[in-house]
Each structure stands twice: as C-alpha cells, then as structure tokens.
Amino acid sequence: MENAKPLLEVRRLGVQYPVRGRWPWSARGRLRAVDELNFNLRAGETLGIVGESGSGKSTLARALVGMQTVDAGAVTFDGRNITKLDKKSWRPLRRDIQIVFQDPLASLNPRMTVGRIVGEPLKTLYPEISTADREGKVVAMLERVGLSRLHLNRYPHEFSGGQCQRIGIARALIVQPKLLICDEPVSALDVSVQAQIINLLKDLQREYGLALIFIAHDLAVVRHISHRVLVMYMGRMMEQADREILFASPSHPYTKALLASAPSTDLSPEDQRDRQMLEGEIPSPTNPPPGCVFATRCPMADEHCSRQAPHVRLLANGTAAACHYLGSA
Numbered sequence: 607m608e609n610a611k612p613l614l615e616v617r618r619l620g621v622q623y624p625v626r627g628r629w630p631w632s633a634r635g636r637l638r639a640v641d642e643l644n645f646n647l648r649a650g651e652t653l654g655i656v657g658e659s660g661s662g663k664s665t666l667a668r669a670l671v672g673m674q675t676v677d678a679g680a681v682t683f684d685g686r687n688i689t690k691l692d693k694k695s696w697r698p699l700r701r702d703i704q705i706v707f708q709d710p711l712a713s714l715n716p717r718m719t720v721g722r723i724v725g726e727p728l729k730t731l732y733p734e735i736s737t738a739d740r741e742g743k744v745v746a747m748l749e750r751v752g753l754s755r756l757h758l759n760r761y762p763h764e765f766s767g768g769q770c771q772r773i774g775i776a777r778a779l780i781v782q783p784k785l786l787i788c789d790e791p792v793s794a795l796d797v798s799v800q801a802q803i804i805n806l807l808k809d810l811q812r813e814y815g816l817a818l819i820f821i822a823h824d825l826a827v828v829r830h831i832s833h834r835v836l837v838m839y840m841g842r843m844m845e846q847a848d849r850e851i852l853f854a855s856p857s858h859p860y861t862k863a864l865l866a867s868a869p870s871t872d873l874s875p876e877d878q879r880d881r882q883m884l885e886g887e888i889p890s891p892t893n894p895p896p897g898c899v900f901a902t903r904c905p906m907a908d909e910h911c912s913r914q915a916p917h918v919r920l921l922a923n924g925t926a927a928a929c930h931y932l933g934s935a
C-alpha cells in the first residue's frame with residue numbers, strides 16, 4: 607500500500623462561499639470554507655478528517671463529490687482531473703465515488719421502499735443489468751449490511767436510525783465504488799449503534815479495498831477507524847499524521863488542544879500534565895485573522911504568528927503541520 611499511486615490527490619483546494627450582508631465582511635465578500643488544502647488517499651486507506659464545527663469538513667466532502675463548486679486547486683481521481691466537471695460528466699464517476707450523509711432517515715426517500723432505494727443507483731448507473739440480477743444484488747447487499755430480503759418492501763420510517771444508516775451504506779456500496787466519503791455517518795446514532803456501524807464500515811473496507819474519507823467531530827470514532835488523520839481549522843489544514851502518531855504525540859498546538867478538550871481520548875501522562883484545553887471563540891470566518899488562523903487561540907502564538915501564515919512543513923516523524931514553531935524534517 608505504501609508505494610501505490612494515490613487514488614485521490616487533492617492539491618491546494620479552495621472552496622469559497624459568497625457572503626452577502628453586513629459588516630464585517632472579508633475584502634471580496636467571500637468566505638474561504640476550504641483553503642489551500644492538500645492530501646492524498648490510497649486504495650484501502652482511511653483518512654479521518656476532524657476539526658471543530660465550521661472548519662470546512664462538510665464543504666470538503668461536498669466538493670469531492672461534485673456537489674460544491676471548487677474555486678481553486680485541483681482534485682485528481684484515479685489519474686483523472688475531476689476538479690471542474692459538469693453534472694453530466696459526474697454521472698459515470700458516481701460508479702466510483704459515493705457519499706454517506708449524517709442524517710440517515712433524511713437522506714432516504716420516504717416514498718421509496720428499501721429495495722428501490724438500494725437498487726436505484728444500480729438502475730441508473732448500470733442500466734444493462736437485468737431486473738432479476740439487480741434484485742439479487744440488492745438482497746445480497748442488504749444481507750451484507752445486516753438486513754435481509756424481509757426488509758425489501760418496507761419504507762425508511764419503519765427502521766431505526768442505525769438500520770437507516772445501514773440502508774444508506776448499502777445504497778452507496780451497491781455500485782462497488784472505489785472511494786466512499788462518510789460525512790459524520792454516526793453522529794446521529796446512539797453510542798452502541800455507532801460502534802456497530804463503524805465496525806461494519808471497517809469490514810466492508812477490507813472486503814472491497816475501499817478508500818474511505820471519514821469525517822467526524824468525535825475523535826474517539828476517528829481514532830478507531832482511520833489510518834491517517836487530517837486536522838482542519840477554519841478551512842485550513844493544521845496537521846496531518848498517521849493515526850498512532852497523532853493520538854500519541856500530536857504536534858500542532860491546535861491538535862493538542864482539540865485532543866485535550868475531548869473527554870474520551872486517553873493522552874500520554876506527559877500530555878495529560880500539559881493539557882492545554884481549547885479556549886476562546888473561533889474568529890469570524892468572514893473576517894479571518896491575517897496570519898496563522900489559529901493565532902488568536904494559540905498558547906504559543908506571538909507577533910510573527912499574527913502577521914504571517916505558516917507554510918505546511920514535514921516533521922521528522924512524518925507528520926505535516928502548519929506552525930511556525932514546528933521545524934522541518
């Protein structure tokens with residue numbers, strides 16, 4: 607896996623929203639929801655994406671599946687530039703890139719039976735498959751996610767949240783995509799159900815060799831499923847590291863504070879002692895700080911940080927981090 611060419615390459619990605627309205631607004635009336643973001647993803651790999659609310663995680667997810675216009679940078683999938691495709695060109699790509707959303711019930715059409723919901727992507731994207739074969743595949747997929755043919759003719763409202771998310775996963779995976787993007791797939795579910803869905807996703811990933819982007823604000827969940835983790839703040843990448851390294855010895859002051867603020871993560875004894883909780887408010891995204899975007903809340907920040915945005919640097923342990931006070935490898 608180490609030497610394989612990335613399935614997904616994201617380079618200097620930028621997504622902006624127009625901001626209408628009142629003072630204060632940024633110079634061009636644009637909110638930079640995702641800014642200068644870089645990462646790679648390989649087949650079979652899971653990249654967890656974490657960050658506080660408003661850090662740009664969902665915007666990134668939507669941009670990667672063509673639901674949000676990209677303003678800058680490039681997205682390459684399987685060697686093909688997919689940055690600015692129109693709707694029609696996106697269609698065949700839906701065989702390869704699928705998304706699962708946060709609210710399981712809301713993301714399923716209430717007027718369709720489960721059989722139709724799960725079969726629909728196959729019908730649209732693989733019209734050559736016969737009705738009988740399609741039905742067979744739908745039943746097999748339902749069984750794979752822990753449901754059965756007895757559920758085929760039922761409607762979404764007849765299911766629990768966890769079951770609805772299983773249906774959402776079945777609908778996404780029935781076309782056998784290469785990349786699955788999960789945007790907060792378990793945050794609406796009870797904790798016990800969360801674990802079942804996470805384990806299901808891990809099993810399916812192994813089975814199908816899926817690349818997974820897993821977005822969540824719950825660090826314990828991300829820790830459980832990810833190989834690598836990307837930490838975002840105000841649209842920017844703060845740190846990107848292997849899962850073990852990130853949770854055992856985070857580098858960026860933002861990551862340290864994020865971990866220290868999370869009740870469910872177990873830090874090393876030294877890090878427990880130095881616990882530096884996240885304090886202060888996130889600055890207005892329409893009027894971000896001029897230098898490092900984290901400077902206004904960072905315990906290490908000085909004048910330089912407030913003036914100049916740091917570049918992302920590669921550290922000796924392989925972590926990439928954007929902080930003036932973290933050295934190069």
Ligand SMILES: Nc1ncnc2c1ncn2[C@@H]1O[C@H](COP(=O)(O)OP(=O)(O)OP(=O)(O)O)[C@@H](O)[C@H]1O
Nearest residue numbers: 623637639658659660661662663664665666823891
């Ligand atoms: N349609 C939109 N129009 C204008 N601004 C938006 C829009 N959608 C999101 N934003 C803003 O873009 C920024 C990033 O939002 P986004 O939802 O991507 O963050 P997030 O990390 O997914 O947050 P959450 O965890 O709360 O879902 C936020 O400042 C948000 O207010």
